[in-house]
Amino acid sequence: MKILVTDGGYKNSLAVVRSLGREHKVTVLYSKPYDLAVHSKFVSNSVKVDAPTVSDVKKYGQFLVNLVKKRDFDFLLPVGLKSNLAVSYFKDELEKHVNIVISDWSSMRVAYNKDLMTKVAQKLNVPVPRTVELNEPRIPLGLDFPLVLKASDDSGGFVRYASSKVEFTRAYNYLRSKSSTKIIAQEYIVGEGCGFFGVFKNGRPVAVFMHRRVKEFPITGGPSAVAESYYNRKLLNYGLKLARYLKWSGPIMFEFKHRTRQNEFYLIEANPKLWGSLDLTITAGVDVPKILLKLGTHDKVEHSFSYKKIRFMWVFPDEILVVLSNPKKELPDFVSLLKSPLTVTNINLSDPFPTLLQLLMTFKNGVKVMTNSKYRFPHGRPEVRWDDR
Template sequence: MDRQVKVLITDAAYTHTLGAVRSLGRAGFRVTAMSPDPGAVSFYSRYCHDNTLCPDPGNEEQFIDFIGNYIQENPVDVLVPVGYLSTVAISRHKKELLPFARIPVAEYEPMQVACNKQKTIRFASTLDVPVPGEYVSVEDVTGFPVVAKDPYGSGKIRYIDSPQEFERLDLTGYLLQEYIPGAGYGFFGLFNHGKVRAYFMHRRKREFPVTGGPSTCAESIYDEEVKRIGLKLLESLRWHGVAMVEFKKDNRDGVFKLMEINPKFWGSLDLSIASGVNFPVLLVNMALNGDIDPVFRYDTGMTFRWPFPEDMVHLCAHPASGIN
């Protein structure tokens, strides 16, 4: 295209959105960032050409109406959702928005599988992907700790250490699983209607809380088994766009157990960009051109820290873990 390509990106308050805005701006795209937060960090980036306030994506009807009106009045070439609620809403309403912008996100049917942890586990089991042991009810629990997960999206995760805690908490509808001791691993991919176009993997060095939470320090790695399972899941879903598959390597048997599928950009996006897989730029180019040359090489051994506040909180709580 002779003119500058326009990209509209959601969830400007997230730090990994800032990483995407910087990458896209450096690649020559004209980026507009949107958020309900007037202090959103991406608004202040030199690579953010324009910004706009929008309704909270938690109010899906208002959010989609706003986007539809905005992209008709302010034409853009590509719409890139970042946050969970934004991604799900745009996937659900993709057909009505497609006349006005390219939207490289998964169709709503596979999105529903990825968004619901119970559906994810059932789907993975049909592919013989290892998953944590599940308890149908509290009465079935045979050992502690137990992980109680809100089945939807990025909902709450609780760690139950005793029968007494079950009595104090309302866990109606929660998925109850055995706790998997071990390090966290991630497979990150860009797919074109089920065909992988780029991938990346990392190992969590630190997270907060240490029982399971967002990465505060991670290292780029390559692991054949992580890749095999990640590809198997996302190819079987005929995934389109970006996604993360999260695992824990069980200390007891050395097997990678599936934690969840994250159907959107991930918090450690900066690490993949620094390691040589520029997912935001690849995603936009795929949307513009229909396909891209695959990117299957990247630097391993790269470490990325999110020092404030994430890693500082981890180190204050667990000083023995050090800063390496």
């Protein structure tokens, strides 16, 4: 089959290419010449799309419609958030030319909006941090520092932490200048990061997976540097309940913080797309890209609800950046985890060029991390004890 995969610069796109490219002809969309997935030996072709087009959902969606009209693709697999938004928005038009697995826009617009998903969770009695919508840079009553301020545009760049009035005002003004979506303030939940992941068809689960974050970079919140497969019945029920309410189709992740003392999970956000730790999911035995391909092309799909106990370490660049942030503390942990028989890494010598690019990225970003604290704490630094679980 001929498959179009978006977002060649993401590590989860690389995971998709390595999963599907052995048996199918995979074309990757990319914006920069050093995008990871483009350089995999499992890529048959690539198409460039400029970054400004990707940032505009309507322009990007029309670009994808025109592309699948011209090319004879059997399946389109969007990876990043903007790609999923664009494909969902243009779902009816795209389905005339290519197979896709995506939710309707009515569900997608709720799932990617942090404010709306918080309200959904409250309606379903899924715990969330105390949340207040902000219309001005005024500290809300009932919330204490540290606080998390969020816009709904995307993860990472649209999140800021505040531990004082000055930081709160600065964070609000920054988000307001960058985003046209609603801004919310939430209490900061201290706990271990856990994720529920699933592939659904009209709200019914086809595959499920859960993980626990061992390390992330930046340490205040970012992509997993080390994560391990995990199971918890309460987390499973919360994830299934949310997806069922949304009548979800396709992949989705629900990110939670786990307060272990109370044994309670708090929904932090939904990510209506393929998740960054997809390598772990596939390695544990839930090959999500293949499942999505079968769903999209109406092939017989075996439901996947069990998986192996395994730990995945993204050595380059994430875990090395964690180590460089605090060598005295993190280096012994790195060595210990690397020696564990449970640990699998993203060092892939059978597909060497993406691994080489990741190594070069590590050198580039490592210098920044060692010389500028802004790169260690890009979202701010909440004044909490990190070991207070």
